[in-house]
Amino acid sequence: MRKHKLGSFLKLVGGILLAVFVYFMLSLSDVVRLNPSLEGVSNASMAQTARDATVYENAGFLLPASALPADGETDFSAAGDGALAESLPVMEIDGEAYYLCTYEEFQAIGGKLSTDKFGDPKLLEHDGTSYAQGEIKIGKNMWETMDGWSRFLVTVAPAITPLLVFSFLALFAGMLLGTAEKARVLNISTGAYLADKFSPRKIFKFVSNNIIIVLIMIFAVVVAILKPNFAGEDNIRNLLSNTAVRFIIALGVSGCLITKGTDLSAGRVAGFAACISAILLQRGDYGSKFYPGLGELPIPVVLLIVLGICAIIGIINGSVISFFKVPPFIATLGMQTLVYGICLVYTGASPIGGLRQDYTSIATNYVGNRMFSYILLIAVIIGAFMWFLYNKTRHGKYMYAIGGNEVAAEVAGINTNKSKILIYMLAAILYGVMGFLSAAKAGGASVNTAQGYELEAIAGCTIGGVSVNGGVGKISGILIGVLVFEVLKIALQFLGVESSYTYIVQGLVIIVAVALDLRKYLAKK
């Protein structure tokens, strides 16, 4: 018993520490990216390098325009002197801080005036006075310029790799102990237990049950060997953010699939949501603004409006399916076309751009490393929420029950109509979230945003083990399915396969995935 506890303890601690140190490692690599002078420096000497290095920052200057000589020089590119600048008065305009000085002082510290295309100084109007803008490179100690988090990372840098190894070992030891315990309960040796677990028969069974995933992963490894950039940070970041948005839409569709339904309106609803979000969050100064008179709406309000509209679409889908018994395939196919039509009429088919910066920053902001974009975090939170919903609530159990046997569910006292309406409503809300995020990510939206995503979502779900026979499907499976499908697409891109051909491959994968899924149930007969 004690051994058992130690095993789970080690597994837990090892797992958490591993996650934490991987996060540290990736965050550190981001610090290095932002501070180029740290590149190529070993982890051990990183903190010292940071303390010694000097970085040059551009400081903004304003000179009263009246004091400029008629045809004075604009470039005095001598090295700036930080110390000299410190003593100058500072003025803030639109959140930017500028040093104020005279032309002579500017000349003395060797700055550079900003010029327009005619070579004349650029002017800035403020409080009735006209200023010329200029900038000077000021050298600063790197350590001084870093924030606390970066300083911390740089300081602990030497310890990260050893700790990473240590926590991995702890995790591994925990797993071994856990295995030993399981073997002990079964009264066999640990070796025999492992031999059974990894017997050729079981491996063969696992591989044949997950053949598509295994094949795509092998393919990905081959591509990664041929094109090392495939496993590079930039590509992984791209992969993660693409997966994140598709995961959200796939989570929505999964509920419909588990109840033996489907939702073909997913992509179009997401596109409609993207258009509404973009329209309501355009910059005030954008030339072709959709509603020129519209003020700045708070982002949460816009999100609520979008999700509300999507929820109504979902309720209509669910009601048509529940009360009129229209097959989900037909009902949502109709809704797909209908929503597309509404979107065309509403936007006039013109693309919507000029989004507010605070909106697009949802897509560009990140935590730690650029891999961990806000979008990814939102997807993770939604995934956790859906896991809770599917596994820990009545709604989830009812959903699986309806998929398992709808008549029996009704007889067991489940309000199947209500459940189905809720499922389709939640699905549409998730498409709304996805549309909202994808407009922020793309910096704009059009009627064709997210077109066809429902098929990718269905493919991801099916590859991930959501059965079209109903009643079966796990969140983890959906995540793997969507990820693997995305890996396939990106791997094909990397090999330089033309996108027209990738459609052919994608279509084949979808058909094969469903065929294999159904074969599993046939074999059981």
Add this chain to the structure above:
Amino acid sequence: MSEYRLEMRGVCKSFPGVKALDKAQLRLRPGTVHALMGENGAGKSTLMKCMFGIYKMDQGEIFYEGKKVHIGDPLQALHMGIAMVHQELQPIPERSVAENVFVGRYPVKKLLGFIPVVDHAKMFEDTARVLKEVRMNFDPKQRLGELSVSQMQSVEIAKAVSADCKVLILDEPTSSLTAAEVEALFRIIADLKSKNVSIVYISHKMDEILRISDEVTIMRDGKYIGTWDAKELTTDKIITQMVGRELTNLYPPRENVPGEVVLEVRDFTSIHPRSFRNVTFNLRKGEILGVGGLVGAQRTELMEGLFGVRSHSKGEILYKGQKLHINRPRDAIQKSIAMLTEDRRGTGIMGVLSVEDNISIASLDHYLDFGIMINSKKVDALVQENVKKMAIKTPSGKTQIQSLSGGNQQKVLIGRWLANNPDILILDEPTRGIDVGAKYEIYCIIAELAKQGKSIIMISSEMSELIGMSDRIMVMCDGRVTGFIDGKDATQENIMALATQFE
């Protein structure tokens, strides 16, 4: 020429976790009715599916007319002259009788000499002839869905006959037939026998077996027990061989004492004119009310009407003097009524879901933390309690319910309803398709529940079960209640007399 038309030797077949057949055998003489008997799960249907090419044998040989053959799929079996009428019919209700008979082998003629089209005239003509042969006279052009279940079965038999079969497998053919229809079926069997067809007859009904079969093969746990001449056998002897033990106590003693009336049903009438009508009865606390009648007496429909699965046009239900409005099963469940439906697979279990989910699905409200989160420990406790109390045989609570035997599935479903602590339990054929041992366990559970003061309505088509378990028997015929009999006075004869009181 061999003395047997068909012989199966040393047949083994395994499914994941179960050895369904272990060196089973069968020897079929020409022109005889060969009964195949055994408890559910003894491997009768599996053996037949191996013969018919639906399953592939792991081991074993089949000899047909003395020659060793390999049967890879049903089509091959049909070509050899083996036909099977399945336990669960697989008709195409939207198409005509004729199309159902000739499905897959439509007669074809050449239009303009080269375009092959279905020869409808010939098909209808042939169907009419075959139907006459099995003494059924319905229109070959009639839509199959308009026929009753027994008529559909006749069509299935007609299909087998039309294929000119030498071996006909009948898997529980009488389970949904009325007495008159059974007689008609027996006449068909006798006809076929005189035409030298060998018939494999699978059934649980001893009287039928003893009446029509020539030889009886008994199986137990996938093994061959023996083959006897039917004349040598008696019901007791068959049961002894099937279960491998003497059955001393077929029904448990009951200690329940019926108390005050809890449920009153008055003038309850279906929206369909030919279904249940003007039904009036009451039910006491701690009483087991048996509901007897022939198939088609609308017993299931009546109970489903009370439970809100079907609609009613008039009548009222009073529960402890208070009027109930039941339009959906939910309404009935909230009023402490539970119903175990007849079609376990169709309306009972959720096959791909776990035992745990199946047992807890109707009572999830009881296991919530913070009003939203399901407490898995409470659910687990429920599963463990039921597994222990009812001796449910399952590897774990996470096992898919469809991999359990019928009896264990039924226990899980009873557990599902008991979790809601209902006052009234409607059990529709609670022991159908369940083997003898598990049947007894279910009787014990029913007796125990009645003793605890729960009121039980039990629909059963097995006379002895009805007589052995009921305090009172309500008999229905053709949608009406034709009478009540006290459990102590009930005999097969007086029940049958009420059940056949057609207007």
